[in-house]
Amino acid sequence: MADAQRPQPSHLIVDHLQDLVLKTKDVKVMLDELVQFSALTLTDPTTAFCSITLMRRKKPVTVASSETSALRLDEAQYSAGDGPCLTAIRDQVVIHVPDQEREHRWPQYAATALQEGVGSSLSIPLALAGEAEAGLNMYSTRPHGFNHDDITTAESYAYHASKALRLTVRISQLAEVNTNLMSAMESRTTIDLAAGIIMAQNRCNQEEAITILKIASSARKVKLRNIAASVVASVSGDRPIHTHFDV
Numbered sequence: 001m002a003d004a005q006r007p008q009p010s011h012l013i014v015d016h017l018q019d020l021v022l023k024t025k026d027v028k029v030m031l032d033e034l035v036q037f038s039a040l041t042l043t044d045p046t047t048a049f050c051s052i053t054l055m056r057r058k059k060p061v062t063v064a065s066s067e068t069s070a071l072r073l074d075e076a077q078y079s080a081g082d083g084p085c086l087t088a089i090r091d092q093v094v095i096h097v098p099d100q101e102r103e104h105r106w107p108q109y110a111a112t113a114l115q116e117g118v119g120s121s122l123s124i125p126l127a128l129a130g131e132a133e134a135g136l137n138m139y140s141t142r143p144h145g146f147n148h149d150d151i152t153t154a155e156s157y158a159y160h161a162s163k164a165l166r167l168t169v170r171i172s173q174l175a176e177v178n179t180n181l182m183s184a185m186e187s188r189t190t191i192d193l194a195a196g197i198i199m200a201q202n203r204c205n206q207e208e209a210i211t212i213l214k215i216a217s218s219a220r221k222v223k224l225r226n227i228a229a230s231v232v233a234s235v236s237g238d239r240p241i242h243t244h245f246d247v
Helices: 010-023 027-042 068-080 084-091 107-115 148-202 206-220 224-236
Strands: 048-056 059-065 095-097 120-126 133-140
Touching: 027 048, 027 059, 027 133, 027 148, 048 068, 048 084, 059 068, 059 084, 068 084, 068 107, 068 133, 084 095, 084 120, 084 133, 120 148, 133 148, 148 206, 148 224, 206 224
Parallel strands: none
Antiparallel strands: 048 059, 048 133, 095 120, 120 133
């Protein structure tokens, strides 16, 4: 790796990874920026490219890649069911292939790697602490594209990248939970309003009104919320219903 491409100081890398988490709202955008930053930080971008593999329920998928070549290499491993990336994730060890032409551990994947011009590769597991399993994949067009210092730096980088990725996943999960909660509360508002309308029209209690809604939902095979919305619309017209929260 040329001196101009040497990795940044550790504290600058950590600062940048933290900024990615704090400034990026969309997980996909964060992953794309992370893999581009990894390619620039850990390798010579003129000869190497990166990707991130995420594995959930034992199914791998490339969630970000700096070049389409990295994606094709990852998919060749998924198709074969084995390769340096999958081995690194499965065994939680760093897999270094110094010379692809002399590597014989993954014959099905090797043909694609050579066809894509891979001279060497480095695969490092990313610890997500139970959220999922992931790996950082680096491919170089040159044999011996990663020296000892590169590997040591990449391992340290992977530790910080893992924390950033884990935090991003958790933030995404919390956002999803919040969205689902808001949706559920909005549905509850519509159902409660519809129940109130039915109570006024039929002079019944709330339990009886909810029963009427459920019977209509079952008979028409329409979701309870949609039945409730039609009842509310019959009184309020097409004006939207809002859920109000005390702050």
